Amino acid sequence: xxxxxxxxxxxxxxxxxxxxxxxxxxxxxxxxxxxxxxxxxxxxxxxxxxxxxxxxxxxxxxxxxxxxxxxxxxxxxxxxxxxxxxxxxxxxxxxxxxxxxxxxxxxxxxxxxxxxxxxxxxxxxxxxxxxxxxxxxxxxxxxxxxxxxxxxxxxxxxxxxxxxxxxxxxxxxxxxxxxxxxxxxxxxxxxxxxxxxxxxxxxxxxxxxxxxxxxxxxxxxxxxxxxxxxxxxx
Amino acid sequence: xxxxxxxxxxxxxxxxxxxxxxxxxxxxxxxxxxxxxxxxxxxxxxxxxxxxxxxxxxxxxxxxxxxxxxxxxxxxxxxxxxxxxxxxxxxxxxxxxxxxxxxxxxxxxxxxxxxxxxxxxxxxxxxxxxxxxxxxxxxxxxxxxxxxxxxxxxxxxxxxxxxxxxxxxxxxxxxxxxxxxxxxxxxxxxxxxxxxxxxxxxxxxxxxxxxxxxxxxxx
Ligand SMILES: Nc1ncnc2c1ncn2[C@@H]1O[C@H](COP(=O)(O)OP(=O)(O)OP(=O)(O)O)[C@@H](O)[C@H]1O
Ligand SMILES: [Mg+2]
Numbered sequence: 001x002x003x004x005x006x007x008x009x010x011x012x013x014x015x016x017x018x019x020x021x022x023x024x025x026x027x028x029x030x031x032x033x034x035x036x037x038x039x040x041x042x043x044x045x046x047x048x049x050x051x052x053x054x055x056x057x058x059x060x061x062x063x064x065x066x067x068x069x070x071x072x073x074x075x076x077x078x079x080x081x082x083x084x085x086x087x088x089x090x091x092x093x094x095x096x097x098x099x100x101x102x103x104x105x106x107x108x109x110x111x112x113x114x115x116x117x118x119x120x121x122x123x124x125x126x127x128x129x130x131x132x133x134x135x136x137x138x139x140x141x142x143x144x145x146x147x148x149x150x151x152x153x154x155x156x157x158x159x160x161x162x163x164x165x166x167x168x169x170x171x172x173x174x175x176x177x178x179x180x181x182x183x184x185x186x187x188x189x190x191x192x193x194x195x196x197x198x199x200x201x202x203x204x205x206x207x208x209x210x211x212x213x214x215x216x217x218x219x220x221x222x223x224x225x226x227x228x229x230x231x232x233x234x
Numbered sequence: 235x236x237x238x239x240x241x242x243x244x245x246x247x248x249x250x251x252x253x254x255x256x257x258x259x260x261x262x263x264x265x266x267x268x269x270x271x272x273x274x275x276x277x278x279x280x281x282x283x284x285x286x287x288x289x290x291x292x293x294x295x296x297x298x299x300x301x302x303x304x305x306x307x308x309x310x311x312x313x314x315x316x317x318x319x320x321x322x323x324x325x326x327x328x329x330x331x332x333x334x335x336x337x338x339x340x341x342x343x344x345x346x347x348x349x350x351x352x353x354x355x356x357x358x359x360x361x362x363x364x365x366x367x368x369x370x371x372x373x374x375x376x377x378x379x380x381x382x383x384x385x386x387x388x389x390x391x392x393x394x395x396x397x398x399x400x401x402x403x404x405x406x407x408x409x410x411x412x413x414x415x416x417x418x419x420x421x422x423x424x425x426x427x428x429x430x431x432x433x434x435x436x437x438x439x440x441x442x443x444x445x446x447x448x449x450x451x452x453x
Contacts, residue, residue: 132287133323137336138313138387151326 003201010202011209022206029187032100032174033167036107040115041160048119048159049149052126063120069113077109078176085177098179103187106173111163118162122155123148154229158222165218168211236300237314237390237423238262239284244293246279253279254290255447261391266417266424268438270431270452275444277427278320281393284425285317297391313340315391320399322380329355329371329379330364336387350386358382359408373400381409385416392416394426398433406433413437 014022051059083089085097096102126148134147149156171189178185180194188207195204239261246254253276261267261284269277282288283295286307297305297315305311316336325332330351337347355361358378363371368379377397384392398406414437416422428434434441441452 127323129319129321129323130325132282132317133319133325134335135312136285136287136315136317137339137383138309138316139339140309143339147325 007201007205011205014202014206015209019206022203022210024183025186025188025191025207026210028100028185029168029189032103032187033107033164035104036167037111037115037160037164039104039108040111040163044112044115044163045119045149045156045160048116048156049123049145049152051116051120052123052152053145053148063117066113066117066120069109070117072110072113074106074110074170074172074174075176076172077106078173081106081109081173081177097177098181098185100178100185102177103174103185106177107167107170110170110173111167114163114166115156115159118159119149119152119156122152122159125155126151154225157225161218161222161225165215168214168218236264237305238298239391239423240294240296240298241284242294242296244280244283244295245291246276246283246288247291252447254283257293257448259442259449261423261425263439264417264420264423265439266413266426266437267440267442268434269425269427269442269444269449270429270434271427271444276447277444278395280444280449281317281395281425281427285315285391285393286312287317313387314389315393316384316387316389317393318380318384318395318397320396322376324368324371324376324379326369327367328365329360329368332368332379333364333383333386335383340387354382354386357385357412359405374402374405377401378405378409381412385412388421390422392422392424394424396428397426398428398430406430409433410436 051062081102082097084091085094085102086092087097096105130151131144131148134144139147169189171193174185174187175190175193178187178190180186180190188211192204192207192211195201241260242258244254244257245252257280269280271277279288283290286295297307297311299305325335333351333355334347337350342350351364352361355364358381360375360378360382363375368376371379377400381394381397384394397409401409410433413424413426416424417437417439426434426437443450443452
């Protein structure tokens with residue numbers, strides 16, 4: 001019991017003292033996950049919006065594929081990328097294994113289906129009357145597309161935050177392709193996984209508290225977005 | 235610059251139901267045409283086809299310019315005509331931004347947009363609502379916003395579908411005054427579908443009836 005209390009005390013001390021190692025790990029975590037999310041959003045929102053607006057053969061197949069991707073086990077993504085990036089793998093010459101870049105790619109793969117799929121569904125949900133109204137007020141096809149994305153913005157934000165929640169929490173993929181190298185590829189979740197194994201609870205616990213707080217913030221934001229959407233859609 | 239709309243031998247159906255049957259008509263004057271007719275007779279379908287928002291199964295819909303040349307159905311033509319849905323079609327943003335939409339996409343600058351939108355909102359009596367989210371307007375207010383949003387782009391053809399449904403007597407009078415004012419400027423051909431006969435006879439120069447898939451002039 002005592003050791004638990006002691007661990008919590010140490011963890012809080014690390015946080016309030018802004019421990020350098022702790023900060024480094026948090027910053028890298030944020031850098032990796034936010035880069036992956038940015039990439040997933042820049043590509044996933046237009047791609048999802050396109051799927052939501054157009055009808056073409058194979059469209060439902062792509063959506064089923066994306067939805068499968070939403071539940072992709074991170075370790076499987078890690079395994080797949082490891083095989084691609086390992087020295088004897090087809091992309092081994094890029095020397096990406098155990099780099100932050102590989103971690104960003106892994107998390108991008110995890111976030112993209114969520115962002116794209118939810119963007120698709122949100123844009124699809126916009127009433128056809130809105131689309132025709134934009135057209136009859138003189139919008140070009142591109143302006144119509146932007147208008148539909150704007151109308152679907154709350155849904156799209158929900159998808160982006162969902163993607164962020166997923167990549168911040170995952171450990172399987174980045175542990176395999178990042179390798180948890182101190183000062184280079186160590187992030188919050190991988191540190192927790194490995195420090196716990198070593199019995200180093202203080203740092204793990206401090207990171208756990210930070211992760212929980214971030215998750216809480218994401219959900220707080222989600223709550224407000226959903227509340228706003230309900231309020232403006234009577 | 236004056237547009238003319240010529241509809242010839244128009245057919246339109248949904249499934250095995252034919253709605254418009256070999257309909258022909260010419261809208262060639264800057265005045266108010268009112269189309270009446272029972273529910274389901276095809277007024278909305280007809281207006282949407284005229285506004286190039288739906289394609290007919292058969293027949294021609296052509297806009298001619300003043301030199302009698304057929305205009306291609308591109309963005310330039312689309313920007314001269316506009317249709318207001320019975321349910322308006324409200325963007326999830328403020329009343330001001332809704333009304334400013336057509337001006338923004340046409341590249342007007344902020345100052346012009348401001349003055350034009352303020353003026354038209356004043357015209358329809360919605361100035362005090364400009365910051366409110368348009369989805370929270372009452373049905374009658376939404377109707378007036380839809381009209382303002384269409385008017386502000388100064389279309390040559392204005393199609394209004396049930397503009398007075400849900401609108402109280404006082405605001406119906408306001409819409410009548412508005413339409414008469416637009417009419418007096420002689421720059422817009424207005425085509426209205428409605429069930430409101432007093433309104434139709436107040437604003438209409440030409441009363442038409444859509445029945446059995448065809449248009450008849452009511453003398
Ligand atoms: N997309 C559609 N699919 C199937 N049927 C349709 C569609 N749009 C219209 N219809 C049918 O076409 C007919 C004409 O409809 P329309 O909306 O043009 O009538 P309307 O004269 O505007 O009626 P109202 O006075 O009720 O507004 C109706 O029977 C309607 O059910
Ligand atoms: Mg109708």
